[in-house]
Amino acid sequence: ATNAMWGGRFAAGPSAIMREINASIPFDKALWRQDIAASKAHVAMLGAAGIVSAEDAGVIAGGLDAVAGEYAQNGVPENWDLEDIHMTTEARLAELVGPVAGRLHTARSRNDQVATDFRLWVREAFDQMDAGLAALQGALVTRAGEHADSIMPGFTHLQTAQPVTLGHHLMAYYEMLRRDRSRLADARARMNECPLGSAALAGTGFPIDRDATAGALGFDAPTANSLDAVSDRDFALDFLYVCSTTALHLSRLAEELILWASQPFGFIRLPDSLSTGSSIMPQKKNPDAAELVRGHSGRVIGALTSLMITMKGLPLAYSKDMQDDKPPVFEAASLMGLGIAAMTGMIAGSSFNTARMRAAAELGYATATDLADWLVREAGIPFREAHHITGSAVKLAESRGLALDQLPLEDLQAIDARIDQRVYAALSVDASVAARSSYGGTAPAQVRLQVERANQALGQA
Numbered sequence: 001a002t003n004a005m006w007g008g009r010f011a012a013g014p015s016a017i018m019r020e021i022n023a024s025i026p027f028d029k030a031l032w033r034q035d036i037a038a039s040k041a042h043v044a045m046l047g048a049a050g051i052v053s054a055e056d057a058g059v060i061a062g063g064l065d066a067v068a069g070e071y072a073q074n075g076v077p078e079n080w081d082l083e084d085i086h087m088t089t090e091a092r093l094a095e096l097v098g099p100v101a102g103r104l105h106t107a108r109s110r111n112d113q114v115a116t117d118f119r120l121w122v123r124e125a126f127d128q129m130d131a132g133l134a135a136l137q138g139a140l141v142t143r144a145g146e147h148a149d150s151i152m153p154g155f156t157h158l159q160t161a162q163p164v165t166l167g168h169h170l171m172a173y174y175e176m177l178r179r180d181r182s183r184l185a186d187a188r189a190r191m192n193e194c195p196l197g198s199a200a201l202a203g204t205g206f207p208i209d210r211d212a213t214a215g216a217l218g219f220d221a222p223t224a225n226s227l228d229a230v231s232d233r234d235f236a237l238d239f240l241y242v243c244s245t246t247a248l249h250l251s252r253l254a255e256e257l258i259l260w261a262s263q264p265f266g267f268i269r270l271p272d273s274l275s276t277g278s279s280i281m282p283q284k285k286n287p288d289a290a291e292l293v294r295g296h297s298g299r300v301i302g303a304l305t306s307l308m309i310t311m312k313g314l315p316l317a318y319s320k321d322m323q324d325d326k327p328p329v330f331e332a333a334s335l336m337g338l339g340i341a342a343m344t345g346m347i348a349g350s351s352f353n354t355a356r357m358r359a360a361a362e363l364g365y366a367t368a369t370d371l372a373d374w375l376v377r378e379a380g381i382p383f384r385e386a387h388h389i390t391g392s393a394v395k396l397a398e399s400r401g402l403a404l405d406q407l408p409l410e411d412l413q414a415i416d417a418r419i420d421q422r423v424y425a426a427l428s429v430d431a432s433v434a435a436r437s438s439y440g441g442t443a444p445a446q447v448r449l450q451v452e453r454a455n456q457a458l459g460q461a
């Protein structure tokens with residue numbers, strides 16, 4: 001049999017392989033709500049503009065509601081002959097209301113229909129992701145407030161560098177997510193224009209009201225160029241880029257949780273509810289959720305790469321390649337939803353071993369910079385020279401297996417006579433973090449300011 005939608009021009013129907021390669025219904029059925037909403041906006045406009053009669057428009061709108069009711073109850077039927085969600089819905093509408101259903105497709109094409117549906121879907125995905133990220137930020141800020149004074153080693157090259165506070169470290173991730181949300185807001189605002197009415201590529205000769213459909217669907221305006229509107233998938237790329245940078249940030253946090261939960265670190269205990277055991281080693285509690293968040297970032301970045309490569313060689317306007325835009329976006333959105341929720345649970349539910357973190361900060365000569373700074377401040381020594389003197393002190397302490405502040409004064413004075421008793425006050429990890437009170441620094445007072453600003457921005461108490 002030939003295809004019911006375009007059979008007029010065809011002598012033979014599609015081969016089995018054509019049906020299968022062509023079908024997007026297995027995944028684009030996820031667009032059914034958006035497809036119904038866009039069709040309802042379109043038919044209401046057709047009715048108001050007198051392009052179809054008010055009566056027909058009413059029948060079609062009622063029929064669309066009935067189809068939506070069926071989908072909500074039974075799911076969307078998957079018939080490959082109907083290719084996609086647009087034809088599936090139209091075919092069912094025709095079964096329910098008869099030939100008048102054929103008027104719905106006046107002045108539109110699947111090209112502007114899919115562009116509209118997909119924008120609506122991505123817009124919602126942006127909103128859901130933003131809400132998830134706000135909750136994760138809330139968890140980070142809460143824990144940061146609890147640990148504004150908890151001292152841990154700060155690292156560069158994963159070598160102990162200077163003491164920092166756990167609150168400061170957690171707030172670093174708050175900042176990354178703040179930028180992710182700001183990128184998200186930019187992208188959402190940029191994409192909020194309605195392609196509907198661009199028709200196949202050139203617009204339409206019917207006297208449609210594009211402002212009406214754009215407004216009904218919550219868009220700021222109709223898109224300005226019909227060729228662009230049916231060809232553009234930047235909005236999906238923007239979404240995937242926002243997902244990718246966010247996934248990358250979550251992955252770095254996941255990596256740190258994994259490291260911190262390992263026995264040699266022993267900084268945190270992850271919640272049981274987000275860990276797994278081993279089938280052979282009874283002692284094990286594995287950070288699988290964190291590992292999966294780290295791992296999924298690869299798939300999310302892959303989704304961005306995949307769609308960029310799909311789009312890069314396509315001439316205007318629509319090409320069927322663009323049907324492949326949806327799977328990467330759907331996959332990335334669902335991975336991000338899971339990852340953000342899992343990370344929120346891990347941040348909210350982990351317990352921090354602050355004694356162990358503090359002890360680690362006291363190893364590794366984390367306050368060596370404080371000694372050098374003291375020599376600059378109290379003895380007027382140029383920083384480069386102070387650095388050298390301090391290096392000698394670290395070398396001596398290391399050879400004796402002592403911390404810097406365990407070196408006797410005589411030994412320090414043997415290295416440089418300008419050192420006196422007061423230096424010890426600068427060498428504790430507490431003094432070290434308290435001293436770093438520059439704006440944005442790790443001093444507990446600064447961390448509390450960061451937390452306060454963040455709580456205000458999030459509207460949390």
Ligand code: ARG
Pocket residue numbers: 024028083084110111114318320322323324
């Ligand atoms: N299933 C198609 C897609 O997802 C809908 C648009 C088809 N348009 C066309 N001219 N074949 O992209």
